[in-house]
Amino acid sequence: MTLFRKVIALCLALTFSIAPADAALAPESIPAVFDQLLKVPALANPAMIVIDGTTGQVVYEKNVYSQRKPASVMKILAGAVALDYLDPQSVFNTTITIAPETKTVIIQGSLDPWISLNHNVARKMQRASLSHMGTSTLSAVKKANGGSLKNYKVVYNSLYSQDIANLKAFWAERGFKPAFKAISSQDAYAAQGDLVASENSPTVAEILDWMMLWSDNVLADRLAALAARAAGYSLNIKGVDTIFRTLLAQYEIDDSKLVVADASGLSKKNRITAKLMGELLYKIRNEEKYVLLHDSLPVGGVSGTLLERFTTTAPTAVGLVRAKTGSLNGTATLAGYVQSTDREYVFVTLADNIAKGTTALDKARAAIDRVLGRIAAPNIPAEIIPAP
Numbered sequence: 001m002t003l004f005r006k007v008i009a010l011c012l013a014l015t016f017s018i019a020p021a022d023a024a025l026a027p028e029s030i031p032a033v034f035d036q037l038l039k040v041p042a043l044a045n046p047a048m049i050v051i052d053g054t055t056g057q058v059v060y061e062k063n064v065y066s067q068r069k070p071a072s073v074m075k076i077l078a079g080a081v082a083l084d085y086l087d088p089q090s091v092f093n094t095t096i097t098i099a100p101e102t103k104t105v106i107i108q109g110s111l112d113p114w115i116s117l118n119h120n121v122a123r124k125m126q127r128a129s130l131s132h133m134g135t136s137t138l139s140a141v142k143k144a145n146g147g148s149l150k151n152y153k154v155v156y157n158s159l160y161s162q163d164i165a166n167l168k169a170f171w172a173e174r175g176f177k178p179a180f181k182a183i184s185s186q187d188a189y190a191a192q193g194d195l196v197a198s199e200n201s202p203t204v205a206e207i208l209d210w211m212m213l214w215s216d217n218v219l220a221d222r223l224a225a226l227a228a229r230a231a232g233y234s235l236n237i238k239g240v241d242t243i244f245r246t247l248l249a250q251y252e253i254d255d256s257k258l259v260v261a262d263a264s265g266l267s268k269k270n271r272i273t274a275k276l277m278g279e280l281l282y283k284i285r286n287e288e289k290y291v292l293l294h295d296s297l298p299v300g301g302v303s304g305t306l307l308e309r310f311t312t313t314a315p316t317a318v319g320l321v322r323a324k325t326g327s328l329n330g331t332a333t334l335a336g337y338v339q340s341t342d343r344e345y346v347f348v349t350l351a352d353n354i355a356k357g358t359t360a361l362d363k364a365r366a367a368i369d370r371v372l373g374r375i376a377a378p379n380i381p382a383e384i385i386p387a388p
Contacts (some may be wrong), residue, residue, distance in 0.1 A: 014294065025374065034374075046063065065273055065275060081224055085226075085243065114126045114142045115201065137245045138176055154167075155183045157188040214305060221262055224263030228243050244263075251279065274348040299379050301315075301317070315363065330360075333349060
């Protein structure tokens with residue numbers, strides 16, 4: 001064999017050995033390949049579903065009816081109900097006034113879920129600043145009270161208990177220790193005096209975007225609870241459970257195996273099935289009101305909690321996976337959408353029986369990435385591998 005032929009033969013060998021690993025699987029090829037990939041010990045018999053985003057056909061399923069811990073994949077439900085019941089362009093306002101004649105500070109809130117303790121962060125992100133409100137109040141009280149911070153009281157409405165605790169601590173450090181009393185919104189409005197401070201946080205849409213992109217547990221729980229209240233239910237987990245089930249019923253999705261302990265996925269008592277989440281993601285994909293939810297999902301290797309995913313584990317999937325991550329000790333989950341040549345797939349992977357510890361979690365995430373890497377591909381139909 002001539003040197004030229006040897007070079008050609010070597011190039012062909014490399015081409016045939018590399019191309020299948022880099023190319024996307026055809027739908028009919030997915031089950032056999034995924035069955036093998038999901039057998040790895042790192043995933044410990046996960047639940048998974050893959051749905052053709054165009055036809056709704058289930059392309060792959062494994063343990064899809066098994067109740068699993070969703071971790072932060074639960075936030076998809078929280079985001080959806082927030083868009084169902086809250087105006088995406090609405091903002092939250094907190095106003096502080098002072099009534100010197102009654103020596104009272106009146107705080108009228110709106111259950112702003114995103115008041116910031118750090119003033120610089122607040123201004124950078126256009127959030128309400130607790131320190132600015134607190135400092136302005138101290139100045140107003142001193143001015144109206146002859147330089148003293150004594151003998152004043154604070155009445156408030158529609159503030160979270162944590163915000164009240166933060167204000168108490170902020171003021172106590174500066175010598176202001178008033179008595180606090182919760183009152184009704186009507187009473188707060190009637191009692192308001194001279195304006196001291198008025199702070200807004202970003203729109204619901206912007207808060208939702210941050211919550212999904214960076215998996216903020218507090219925001220998820222608060223947005224879902226606010227949605228429950230807007231729907232006419234209680235501002236607690238019972239109300240959240242009700243609107244989660246209402247959402248699923250709207251799309252005729254079985255909720256019998258849903259267990260709701262919180263809206264963030266932080267609790268290990270939460271349970272969903274891969275089928276439930278897969279059907280929800282498929283059915284809301286082309287609904288106009290959920291476009292914000294889709295667009296807020298992190299992109300693999302590009303943004304949010306997926307920023308460092310896929311870059312080394314499945315480089316061909318970078319930029320092609322848009323999904324919500326989830327992790328607890330012993331749990332690694334991922335659910336969303338993946339581009340694959342001429343189509344988009346909906347996928348859900350729930351691995352909640354993995355070993356505990358960060359090493360096991362990293363291995364499980366890498367295994368999930370590699371699975372998705374077998375179907376992720378840009379819109380180049382020629383890369384599809386035909387079924388054997």
